[in-house]
Amino acid sequence: MADTWATSGALGIDLHLEPTAGPGLRRGLTDALREAVRTGRLGPGTRLPSSRSLAADLGIARNTVADAYADLVAEGWLTARRGSGTHVAEGRSAPAAATAPIRRPRPRPALDLTAGTPDLSSFPRAEWLKAARRALNAAPHEVLGYGDPRGRTELRTALAAYLSRARGVRADPERIVVCAGFAHGLRLIGTVLRARGARTVAVESYGLPEHRTVLNRTGLATEPLPFDELGTDPADMGQAGAVLLTPAHQFPMGAVLHRDRRASVVDWAVRTGGLILEDDYDGEFRYDRQPVGALQGLDPEHVVYLGTASKSLAPGLRLAWLVLPAQLVEEVTAAKGDVDTCGVIDQLTLADFLTHGAYDRHVRAARLRYRRRRDALTAALAQHAPEVSVSGIAAGLHAVLRLPPGTETSVVQAAHWQGLSLHGLAHFRHERATAEPLDALVVGYGTPPDHAWTGALEALCRVLP
Amino acid sequence: MADTWATSGALGIDLHLEPTAGPGLRRGLTDALREAVRTGRLGPGTRLPSSRSLAADLGIARNTVADAYADLVAEGWLTARRGSGTHVAEGRSAPAAATAPIRRPRPRPALDLTAGTPDLSSFPRAEWLKAARRALNAAPHEVLGYGDPRGRTELRTALAAYLSRARGVRADPERIVVCAGFAHGLRLIGTVLRARGARTVAVESYGLPEHRTVLNRTGLATEPLPFDELGTDPADMGQAGAVLLTPAHQFPMGAVLHRDRRASVVDWAVRTGGLILEDDYDGEFRYDRQPVGALQGLDPEHVVYLGTASKSLAPGLRLAWLVLPAQLVEEVTAAKGDVDTCGVIDQLTLADFLTHGAYDRHVRAARLRYRRRRDALTAALAQHAPEVSVSGIAAGLHAVLRLPPGTETSVVQAAHWQGLSLHGLAHFRHERATAEPLDALVVGYGTPPDHAWTGALEALCRVLP
Numbered sequence: 001m002a003d004t005w006a007t008s009g010a011l012g013i014d015l016h017l018e019p020t021a022g023p024g025l026r027r028g029l030t031d032a033l034r035e036a037v038r039t040g041r042l043g044p045g046t047r048l049p050s051s052r053s054l055a056a057d058l059g060i061a062r063n064t065v066a067d068a069y070a071d072l073v074a075e076g077w078l079t080a081r082r083g084s085g086t087h088v089a090e091g092r093s094a095p096a097a098a099t100a101p102i103r104r105p106r107p108r109p110a111l112d113l114t115a116g117t118p119d120l121s122s123f124p125r126a127e128w129l130k131a132a133r134r135a136l137n138a139a140p141h142e143v144l145g146y147g148d149p150r151g152r153t154e155l156r157t158a159l160a161a162y163l164s165r166a167r168g169v170r171a172d173p174e175r176i177v178v179c180a181g182f183a184h185g186l187r188l189i190g191t192v193l194r195a196r197g198a199r200t201v202a203v204e205s206y207g208l209p210e211h212r213t214v215l216n217r218t219g220l221a222t223e224p225l226p227f228d229e230l231g232t233d234p235a236d237m238g239q240a241g242a243v244l245l246t247p248a249h250q251f252p253m254g255a256v257l258h259r260d261r262r263a264s265v266v267d268w269a270v271r272t273g274g275l276i277l278e279d280d281y282d283g284e285f286r287y288d289r290q291p292v293g294a295l296q297g298l299d300p301e302h303v304v305y306l307g308t309a310s311k312s313l314a315p316g317l318r319l320a321w322l323v324l325p326a327q328l329v330e331e332v333t334a335a336k337g338d339v340d341t342c343g344v345i346d347q348l349t350l351a352d353f354l355t356h357g358a359y360d361r362h363v364r365a366a367r368l369r370y371r372r373r374r375d376a377l378t379a380a381l382a383q384h385a386p387e388v389s390v391s392g393i394a395a396g397l398h399a400v401l402r403l404p405p406g407t408e409t410s411v412v413q414a415a416h417w418q419g420l421s422l423h424g425l426a427h428f429r430h431e432r433a434t435a436e437p438l439d440a441l442v443v444g445y446g447t448p449p450d451h452a453w454t455g456a457l458e459a460l461c462r463v464l465p
Numbered sequence: 466m467a468d469t470w471a472t473s474g475a476l477g478i479d480l481h482l483e484p485t486a487g488p489g490l491r492r493g494l495t496d497a498l499r500e501a502v503r504t505g506r507l508g509p510g511t512r513l514p515s516s517r518s519l520a521a522d523l524g525i526a527r528n529t530v531a532d533a534y535a536d537l538v539a540e541g542w543l544t545a546r547r548g549s550g551t552h553v554a555e556g557r558s559a560p561a562a563a564t565a566p567i568r569r570p571r572p573r574p575a576l577d578l579t580a581g582t583p584d585l586s587s588f589p590r591a592e593w594l595k596a597a598r599r600a601l602n603a604a605p606h607e608v609l610g611y612g613d614p615r616g617r618t619e620l621r622t623a624l625a626a627y628l629s630r631a632r633g634v635r636a637d638p639e640r641i642v643v644c645a646g647f648a649h650g651l652r653l654i655g656t657v658l659r660a661r662g663a664r665t666v667a668v669e670s671y672g673l674p675e676h677r678t679v680l681n682r683t684g685l686a687t688e689p690l691p692f693d694e695l696g697t698d699p700a701d702m703g704q705a706g707a708v709l710l711t712p713a714h715q716f717p718m719g720a721v722l723h724r725d726r727r728a729s730v731v732d733w734a735v736r737t738g739g740l741i742l743e744d745d746y747d748g749e750f751r752y753d754r755q756p757v758g759a760l761q762g763l764d765p766e767h768v769v770y771l772g773t774a775s776k777s778l779a780p781g782l783r784l785a786w787l788v789l790p791a792q793l794v795e796e797v798t799a800a801k802g803d804v805d806t807c808g809v810i811d812q813l814t815l816a817d818f819l820t821h822g823a824y825d826r827h828v829r830a831a832r833l834r835y836r837r838r839r840d841a842l843t844a845a846l847a848q849h850a851p852e853v854s855v856s857g858i859a860a861g862l863h864a865v866l867r868l869p870p871g872t873e874t875s876v877v878q879a880a881h882w883q884g885l886s887l888h889g890l891a892h893f894r895h896e897r898a899t900a901e902p903l904d905a906l907v908v909g910y911g912t913p914p915d916h917a918w919t920g921a922l923e924a925l926c927r928v929l930p
Contacts, residue, residue: 136593144781317808343784343807345782
């Protein structure tokens with residue numbers, strides 16, 4: 001009898017039924033099936049298991065199931081056609097819970113120039129699937145079990161080689177922890193800092209408000225550092241136990257942290273035992289300036305390097321990485337939890353992508369595409385809005401457009417009326433930042449798919465003063 | 466010039482260099498490259514970018530790069546062969562950080578009968594890759610962006626239909642939250658309970674110690690419930706705000722929660738506003754007993770249903786799901802964090818697996834395979850260890866083997882000496898459990914790959930009294 005499961009397996013579905021007690025098994029099964037259809041648990045058109053298969057599952061005679069099916073066909077709840085099996089009839093079920101209206105996440109606007117998302121239409125799907133096949137076929141079975149909470153060895157090794165080569169990070173696979181996106185990594189670090197007694201993290205006057213929220217949720221306050229034409233000024237860190245910086249390409253202002261300030265922040269860390277959290281969110285994308293290596297290379301024992309695949313590939317992968325000072329590895333791994341890690345198939349695929357050169361190829365192609373968009377943006381602005389100065393365009397996927405004083409709010413409003421989504425600089429400003437507020441737009445030129453780019457650029461030019 | 470990036474892209478790798486200041490660019494570049502090779506940042510055999518490509522990246526003349534390469538070839542740091550480019554010479558670099566010895570996770574023993582992991586060699590790799598291709602090719606680009614923190618709609622909808630049909634769960638996609646494994650889901654619930662003021666969760670006298678640890682880390686204490694021949698006794702919940710149960714198949718004892726006790730625990734929840742956490746870890750695997758539906762079906766507003774792909778597919782996917790009472794959805798989603806979710810490709814693949822019947826097919830085939838193993842286990846025990854009674858074998862991937870009083874520790878020790886990994890029942894016992902301790906082995910017959918199963922079974926028979 002056991003073999004009927006295998007035989008029926010080719011078409012069988014699993015069906016949970018609890019035949020009610022009553023004057024016989026046939027009646028109980030009939031009632032249970034009718035109830036499942038009536039309440040919508042079995043939706044219209046669902047194909048039922050064969051009577052042989054269901055009988056084997058329930059441990060009852062096949063005829064009992066066949067009789068129950070026949071009863072329900074007679075009652076109109078089911079339909080039976082020779083050769084195509086027994087199905088739930090249309091139009092008999094109550095609205096099922098599963099068909100309740102789904103609150104969808106806010107749809108993306110037609111024209112989207114918010115910063116922070118790459119062009120999702122350029123994700124290398126075919127290459128990724130090819131790498132997934134290669135990686136999964138080559139992997140030993142153990143890979144699919146519970147793994148190292150730091151992430152797969154294959155990925156940490158590939159990342160160490162890549163980050164060392166491409167970003168000047170002093171990386172050791174032992175010190176890398178793979179996490180589910182930048183925010184996850186920041187939360188882990190925040191948790192560890194808080195557990196060590198830190199209360200405050202110094203942050204830049206301009207930055208992603210979501211990052212400040214992540215830190216707040218771990219119990220840490222954020223304190224803004226002054227910002228001027230040389231970038232963020234880390235001269236006075238106050239009581240902060242750590243500082244979150246975007247040294248290679250300030251987000252969103254676009255400046256490179258001045259070399260004196262790089263040195264001074266490392267000095268501070270060494271002197272006080274403080275920790276530098278280096279957000280290298282778009283280190284892959286630089287166009288026409290001298291490369292700026294990771295700050296981490298200056299002092300791996302005082303810098304946590306945070307990188308992510310969200311800009312270089314896609315946020316939906318939920319893959320990011322921390323390169324940690326030796327003394328933090330255990331605590332961060334513990335904060336992550338023993339099994340709270342990322343899916344191994346994506347991890348192995350990214351490792352394959354890195355080691356087979358597919359990552360470099362993709363980044364280079366993307367860099368060229370984004371650079372062309374940046375050039376189109378600056379050309380369009382020069383022609384249509386010559387008063388607007390553009391900055392922060394030597395790298396990354398966004399630019400800052402300076403506006404006449406007092407006009408930011410109304411320009412952002414006008415953009416939204418045009419169906420164009422973007423943020424003013426105020427969105428990124430720390431609530432206690434002290435520098436004179438600037439009026440500006442932050443334009444993510446990497447975000448739109450190719451077919452929407454020209455339209456978004458035209459809409460932008462229309463709303464500029 | 467911009468196009469050189471695309472042209473060189475086919476073979477180019479990204480290389481971070483910061484030429485040192487000095488008596489000329491060529492010298493600076495040569496020094497920087499030599500340093501990168503010497504310190505191991507550029508490993509032996511690494512292929513360097515073409516001189517054209519590196520020159521474009523650094524914004525310097527191609528000849529300068531070619532000259533620097535030539536210098537380093539002359540010095541023996543690099544090798545150049547016509548047609549295959551310039552490579553780092555073998556044997557020149559210091560031991561790189563990346564080659565530091567890697568602390569590998571404990572290797573699995575040759576013979577593994579610990580419970581909790583399915584046979585990883587039966588993971589349907591080809592089917593999974595096929596589904597991944599289908600799902601990714603069909604998905605709109607937005608899928609790859611930042612998504613709904615509850616998880617992809619496609620997966621939540623597919624899970625709602627499956628859980629309703631196969632497990633009798635009253636599921637609505639709106640109330641499902643996808644998480645990175647059971648422990649992640651339990652941590653989210655624990656965090657929310659603690660934030661609501663709960664201090665204690667009642668647990669079973671026998672269960673996974675890891676789950677108690679997860680609850681402890683959220684700030685909750687655990688209090689064991691009595692256990693007898695009817696299963697866990699929830700008569701006195703004390704001050705607990707919630708109870709964690711395995712109603713369909715007690716882990717590890719294997720009993721089904723008695724129907725009176727099912728009713729009584731739901732009564733308790735309704736009366737006190739308490740929460741039932743239903744761990745349905747292996748609901749897919751039942752063999753020759755009447756099906757037991759999810760407790761959640763009795764009262765969806767007081768039960769959190771927790772399911773996982775770790776037993777039915779593989780732990781490495783890190784995919785699990787919560788079906789939540791309406792009042793908890795927002796808090797659990799907030800605890801999860803806005804972007805702390807699972808990779809979308811795996812989510813879409815599992816959705817495809819469920820809706821195309823591949824999940825049911827895989828589970829049915831696995832069920833037959835595990836049932837055969839169970840039959841082999843009971844037959845071998847009847848022959849070689851007739852004194853040992855076996856229980857908990859009507860479902861699941863493990864069995865409990867009762868031992869003569871006082872022998873558990875020595876039998877487990879003997880097993881380890883034979884290279885056979887398994888746990889005694891004491892491993893699962895709550896430190897404050899009150900029932901008389903039983904001597905028993907918990908044998909995970911699902912764990913070994915097919916080729917190791919017979920050997921593991923023979924080793925088991927050898928160590929039994």
